[in-house]
Amino acid sequence: MTTPLADLYLSDVRTRMRGVKALGDGALAQLRPGEWHTALSDGGNSAAILxxxxxxxxxxxxxxxxxxxxxxxxxETPGRDRDxxxxEGDRTPDELRAVWEGGWTVFLDALDHLQPADLTGTLTIRGEPHTVLEAIQRQVAHYSGHVYQIVLLVKTLRGADWQTLSIPRGGSAAYNARLEAEHR
Structure with missing residues (x-):
């Protein structure tokens, strides 16, 4: 029996977005308390802002x-003040971690409750109709982009102390060998 494409898509996007969150978690965990509000340039975004x-x-x-x-x-909820x-605020690292977790909980919970038939439903964002599938794809790109900004920001701040969140340089052969051994 084959799995319908919508089921495969929802399963994949749930897994991938949890991976994006985990990447952000790993980067944010490397920030020192005083660095949450540090931007790399004038007008740039700090981790706190992102x-x-x-x-x-x-x-x-x-x-x-x-x-x-x-x-x-x-x-687009009416009470949101995007600007x-x-x-830049003065939230503490613990407060910012709670904000981070709260946002991801809402998003991932919504993804977990979507059914394949929902993907063709309409979701309006700022008055513009999207299918739920389009809205998800829009947010996958948006959220991934900002998480990679966080990774770059923290990696730059950490410099030589950065702990890689992926395959370390020079480690591809060992990584591939481990994967191959696991799949035998």
Whole structure:
């Protein structure tokens, strides 16, 4: 029996987005307390700003879908102040971790409740209709982009002390050999 494409897609996007979150978790764990509010350039985003923005977007886009899809759901909540998400605040690392976790909980919970038939439903974002599939793909690109910004920011701040979150340089052959051994 074959698995319908929509089932495969939802399974894959759930796994991949948990991987994106894990990448962000690994980078944020390497920040020192005083570095959360450090940008690499004037006008650049700090990790704190990126975390605040991602969480704000996740709550706005996906909060209405946490229990599953319902027609007429708006993907931009009226109370969201997107511009405020880009203002440097004074939240502590623990507060920022809670903001990060809260946003991801909303997004991943919404993904977990979507059914294959929901992917063709309509979700409106700022008055623009999207299929749920389009909205997911939009956010996969958006969230991945910001998480990679966090990785670059933290890697730059850590310098030689950076702990890689993927295959270390010079480690590809050993990694491939381990994968091959696991799949025998």
């Amino acid at each position: 975390v605040h923005h991602l969480a704000g977007n996740m709550h706005s886009r996906w909060g209405g879908l946490r229990g599953g899809y319902a027609p007429g759901v708006e993907g 405020a998400e880009f203002e």
